[in-house]
Amino acid sequence: MPQAAVKRTPKAPRQEPRRLDAASRVSGCAEVELALDANQARLEALRCLDCKDPTCVEACPLHIDIRSFIRLIVEGDFEGALEKISERSPFPAICGRVCQHELYCEKACKLGKKLQPVAIGDLERFAAGFEGLRPAASAATPAGSSGQPWVALVGSGPASLLAAHDLARLGYRVRIFEALHDFGGVLRYGVPPFRLPRDILDAQIHRLRQMGVEFCSNFVVGKTCSLDELFREGHQAVFLATGAGVPHLMGIPGENLVGVYTANEFLTRLNLMEAYRFPDADTPVRAGQRAVIVGGGNAAMDAARWARRLGCETTILFRRGRSELRARLEEITRAEEEGVRFEFLAAPVRIIGDEAGLAAEVECIRMRLGEPDESGRPAPAPIEGSEFRIAADLVVEAIGQSPNQTLQRATPSIATQRGKIAVDEAGRTSVPRVFAGGDVARGGSTVILAMRDGRAAADAIHRALSQPVAEASA
Amino acid sequence: MNRILQKEWLTPQVARLRVEAPRIARRWKPGQFVILRPAPASERIPLTIVEGSPEEGTITLVVQIAGKTTAVTAHLEPGQSLADLVGPLGEPATVARFGSVLCVGGGVGVAEVLPIARGLRAAGNRVAVLCGARSAAQIILAAELREAVDEVAWATDDGSAGFSGTVAGLMRQWRGERPARLDAVFCIGPVPMMQAVAELTRLWAVPTFASLNPIMVDGTGMCGGCRVTVGGQVRFACVEGPEFDAHQVDFNELAARNRAYLELERRAFERHRCRLGLGC
Numbered sequence: 001m002p003q004a005a006v007k008r009t010p011k012a013p014r015q016e017p018r019r020l021d022a023a024s025r026v027s028g029c030a031e032v033e034l035a036l037d038a039n040q041a042r043l044e045a046l047r048c049l050d051c052k053d054p055t056c057v058e059a060c061p062l063h064i065d066i067r068s069f070i071r072l073i074v075e076g077d078f079e080g081a082l083e084k085i086s087e088r089s090p091f092p093a094i095c096g097r098v099c100q101h102e103l104y105c106e107k108a109c110k111l112g113k114k115l116q117p118v119a120i121g122d123l124e125r126f127a128a129g130f131e132g133l134r135p136a137a138s139a140a141t142p143a144g145s146s147g148q149p150w151v152a153l154v155g156s157g158p159a160s161l162l163a164a165h166d167l168a169r170l171g172y173r174v175r176i177f178e179a180l181h182d183f184g185g186v187l188r189y190g191v192p193p194f195r196l197p198r199d200i201l202d203a204q205i206h207r208l209r210q211m212g213v214e215f216c217s218n219f220v221v222g223k224t225c226s227l228d229e230l231f232r233e234g235h236q237a238v239f240l241a242t243g244a245g246v247p248h249l250m251g252i253p254g255e256n257l258v259g260v261y262t263a264n265e266f267l268t269r270l271n272l273m274e275a276y277r278f279p280d281a282d283t284p285v286r287a288g289q290r291a292v293i294v295g296g297g298n299a300a301m302d303a304a305r306w307a308r309r310l311g312c313e314t315t316i317l318f319r320r321g322r323s324e325l326r327a328r329l330e331e332i333t334r335a336e337e338e339g340v341r342f343e344f345l346a347a348p349v350r351i352i353g354d355e356a357g358l359a360a361e362v363e364c365i366r367m368r369l370g371e372p373d374e375s376g377r378p379a380p381a382p383i384e385g386s387e388f389r390i391a392a393d394l395v396v397e398a399i400g401q402s403p404n405q406t407l408q409r410a411t412p413s414i415a416t417q418r419g420k421i422a423v424d425e426a427g428r429t430s431v432p433r434v435f436a437g438g439d440v441a442r443g444g445s446t447v448i449l450a451m452r453d454g455r456a457a458a459d460a461i462h463r464a465l466s467q468p469v470a471e472a473s474a
Numbered sequence: 475m476n477r478i479l480q481k482e483w484l485t486p487q488v489a490r491l492r493v494e495a496p497r498i499a500r501r502w503k504p505g506q507f508v509i510l511r512p513a514p515a516s517e518r519i520p521l522t523i524v525e526g527s528p529e530e531g532t533i534t535l536v537v538q539i540a541g542k543t544t545a546v547t548a549h550l551e552p553g554q555s556l557a558d559l560v561g562p563l564g565e566p567a568t569v570a571r572f573g574s575v576l577c578v579g580g581g582v583g584v585a586e587v588l589p590i591a592r593g594l595r596a597a598g599n600r601v602a603v604l605c606g607a608r609s610a611a612q613i614i615l616a617a618e619l620r621e622a623v624d625e626v627a628w629a630t631d632d633g634s635a636g637f638s639g640t641v642a643g644l645m646r647q648w649r650g651e652r653p654a655r656l657d658a659v660f661c662i663g664p665v666p667m668m669q670a671v672a673e674l675t676r677l678w679a680v681p682t683f684a685s686l687n688p689i690m691v692d693g694t695g696m697c698g699g700c701r702v703t704v705g706g707q708v709r710f711a712c713v714e715g716p717e718f719d720a721h722q723v724d725f726n727e728l729a730a731r732n733r734a735y736l737e738l739e740r741r742a743f744e745r746h747r748c749r750l751g752l753g754c
Binding site (some may be wrong): 008189220222225247258264265278280284404 | 730
């Protein structure tokens with residue numbers, strides 16, 4: 001059938017994926033958002049203008065050929081659509097669920113100028129659903145044949161997963177070192193199962209194993225062994241992708257009361273250690289009755305939605321206004337549907353405990369917005385005398401994260417910039433054959449940008465290791 | 475990997491395990507710890523490295539049963555493996571040549587102080603170790619300590635061996651009998667013990683290091699669960715510690731935070747024991 005024959009319908013309304021109803025959602029941790037069905041996917045794909053100059057492709061950090069994969073969906077070739085996506089992105093099952101499409105492809109979508117942009121993310125997720133039908137390894141070239149150089153990837157989050165895929169596809173032998181006992185980095189400990197089911201994440205790890213990638217858990221580079229030792233043990237290049245896993249604390253009185261958590265600890269207990277199953281899983285989490293979550297990013301939404309599932313009345317406290325929230329739009333809407341209350345233009349001043357040393361109330365102050373600060377957003381300023389209190393026996397601080405310094409401290413030769421590993425545009429660090437990317441180089445950022453860095457580093461490593469031996473430095 | 479090679483009970487509640495861990499054995503230093511999970515759905519718990527043999531590729535851990543996870547760990551037998559083991563974590567103890575040092579260990583802290591005492595002795599210090607136990611039946615590693623240092627003395631709560639009373643009480647008596655110089659004190663044990671030791675050494679104006687025991691989840695600095703206040707500043711014990719200046723530590727806060735899961739843990743332990751037929 002000639003491609004031009006199918007008439008596009010840009011004025012049709014944007015398709016909405018089916019979702020679990022709010023009551024079912026908070027009674028467990030089942031995935032909330034379901035994929036578009038085949039009919040919906042085709043209808044949504046028909047909204048695409050099939051632009052000759054698709055700005056969405058340029059906007060996508062991995063430059064997925066969006067226009068083409070959408071065309072394949074229009075034609076009913078769903079597996080073909082997945083193949084097309086896979087030419088540029090190995091993990092649409094992840095990205096289709098967690099990428100902030102409204103900042104990238106959907107923002108650039110020309111349809112979005114006058115109407116709702118094409119639901120590119122939902123279409124990506126839809127196509128990813130056909131993964132189980134593909135042959136196991138997407139590696140056309142046999143990965144890891146002996147004699148090929150070994151590359152070490154430190155961290156098993158999105159940056160390393162992408163780098164591992166690209167390097168394995170190029171035939172390198174790849175070994176991933178992970179500090180925790182399970183893989184995925186922030187995808188495992190930070191993103192809840194109701195957004196990214198564990199079996200989906202496990203399936204991506206499994207695909208990499210089938211490509212020959214080796215995974216070593218319980219391994220902290222900088223403690224279990226040094227960066228130098230990785231080279232001495234036979235790796236030819238190293239990619240540092242240890243993320244931004246150190247939580248920020250507000251520094252307010254009462255912060256160390258029992259019941260006050262950083263979002264990292266709260267989420268790690270629930271997502272990684274499965275505390276929601278306690279006592280069937282051994283790690284507990286203090287649930288309480290009334291939760292206050294401080295912050296406006298994805299971690300705050302995740303923590304708030306978990307608090308609802310633990311049975312808490314939950315309030316998100318954000319010092320700016322609704323339009324300044326940084327979380328994925330999807331997550332904000334879902335949180336509200338699930339009964340999370342938002343208190344905008346308010347910030348905590350101190351946490352007050354009871355006689356037993358448990359958190360009992362959060363004293364807050366109202367804020368007003370002033371001139372823009374360094375982030376470009378209007379700077380909040382406290383309104384004197386506007387203090388008020390919220391009862392809370394669970395307080396979660398989700399106010400940002402920074403790179404862990406363990407590896408940097410153990411490796412003085414690696415240049416850093418305010419805690420982040422300093423890199424050039426190819427991901428090269430100050431140490432030859434050592435590259436870095438993802439949050440450890442950017443500070444807290446997104447999954448998709450980490451993946452882009454992983455791709456860039458794999459490419460740079462390939463170029464460095466393909467050079468004649470005389471030009472040894474990367 | 476992580477296989478238990480040797481196991482013995484030091485008391486009915488305390489087990490010593492020698493574990494296959496070549497990398498940790500090569501790199502560990504006194505004062506550092508490991509994080510482990512005995513079984514797949516276990517909690518992650520910290521345990522101090524008591525000994526390590528780079529030649530044999532093994533480390534020794536001593537675990538006191540305090541709840542389900544420590545019980546499951548203590549009941550592992552040779553041939554079985556730990557589901558997960560990572561280390562060496564934390565910063566090493568401040569082992570330096572001070573002159574004359576005193577190490578104070580309480581309960582399972584006696585095992586944890588052994589590597590530090592050995593390190594201090596090897597660094598050229600005169601080392602005395604004072605240990606506290608509930609009763610004579612709870613005394614552990616007495617022979618190892620005697621062999622390792624210049625002087626060892628015990629305090630038991632019930633007076634069944636050594637000094638009758640707390641180890642802080644023993645310290646006062648010990649110091650009274652030996653007004654010679656004391657250059658540093660190291661203490662590891664229950665929070666009230668470390669607090670009492672610190673108060674005493676503050677009066678004596680002797681620098682004191684305490685190895686803290688907060689609850690930990692990841693052990694690598696990513697969650698802040700182990701945060702302690704030292705000198706008014708919040709520090710992560712798993713990264714900057716576990717050893718800190720005892721005179722600066724907010725022990726009351728540490729004690730309160732350590733009680734956070736007592737009720738939940740008690741229920742889990744009861745359920746575990748019930749399932750094992752140990753009585754509900």
